Amino acid sequence: MNSIDLLKQRRSHPSRQLIDPGPDAAQLRELVETSLRVPDHGKLTPFRIIGVDRQTGRVLGERLATITATHSPNADAATLDKDRSRFDRAPICLIVVARLIDGHKIPAQEQLLSAGCVAYNLLLGAQMLGFGAQWITGWPAYDRDAAALLGLADDEHAIAFIHLGTPAGEVPERPRPTFDSTYREWQP
Numbered sequence: 178m179n180s181i182d183l184l185k186q187r188r189s190h191p192s193r194q195l196i197d198p199g200p201d202a203a204q205l206r207e208l209v210e211t212s213l214r215v216p217d218h219g220k221l222t223p224f225r226i227i228g229v230d231r232q233t234g235r236v237l238g239e240r241l242a243t244i245t246a247t248h249s250p251n252a253d254a255a256t257l258d259k260d261r262s263r264f265d266r267a268p269i270c271l272i273v274v275a276r277l278i279d280g281h282k283i284p285a286q287e288q289l290l291s292a293g294c295v296a297y298n299l300l301l302g303a304q305m306l307g308f309g310a311q312w313i314t315g316w317p318a319y320d321r322d323a324a325a326l327l328g329l330a331d332d333e334h335a336i337a338f339i340h341l342g343t344p345a346g347e348v349p350e351r352p353r354p355t356f357d358s359t360y361r362e363w364q365p
């Protein structure tokens with residue numbers, strides 16, 4: 178399949194329908210290395226990636242549930258269970274971390290976009306390697322206690338949890354934006 182055909186078929190696979198096997202060590206290295214080839218104004222490398230496999234994902238989930246229980250002592254069992262299973266749904270989760278330098282001559286928005294490109298490359302690369310993947314966020318992406326749990330510095334943000342594995346089956350396509358619905362020529 179050539180690259181444009183692959184882009185035409187790009188899609189996510191629901192993270193809870195991603196099963197073993199995940200990428201082996203060589204595939205993971207190749208996926209991560211190719212995903213780092215992003216546009217980067219100022220060559221700041223405003224990103225890094227943290228890998229969480231199913232086993233460590235369970236530990237992470239348990240600690241997230243503890244944060245929820247601390248913030249919301251009345252949280253019900255379903256909420257806590259959801260937190261417990263946030264990082265063990267697929268064989269591996271790749272957390273894309275953006276490091277944003279405020280006040281730099283390269284605007285923080287541009288740094289964030291570079292990190293976003295890494296996340297998108299991971300999705301595309303996963304599909305090219307024959308895997309499925311989904312970009313998830315949720316409260317742990319926006320909570321500083323969760324950030325501390327992940328070992329993030331004050332200027333770092335978890336912008337994408339890329340769940341990755343073998344698709345368990347086909348999932349229905351969704352309606353897509355089209356050329357006609359999104360493209361206009363600029364009129365002076």
Ligand SMILES: Cc1cc2nc3c(=O)[nH]c(=O)nc-3n(C[C@H](O)[C@H](O)[C@H](O)COP(=O)(O)O)c2cc1C
Binds near residue numbers: 312315351
């Ligand atoms: C920044 C960002 C955050 C997202 N967070 C979630 C999320 O937390 N939960 C979810 O179900 N989908 C989330 N999505 C959407 C999925 O990644 C995916 O785009 C969606 O399932 C549609 O599939 P598609 O990529 O084939 O269009 C997010 C997408 C982006 C770009």
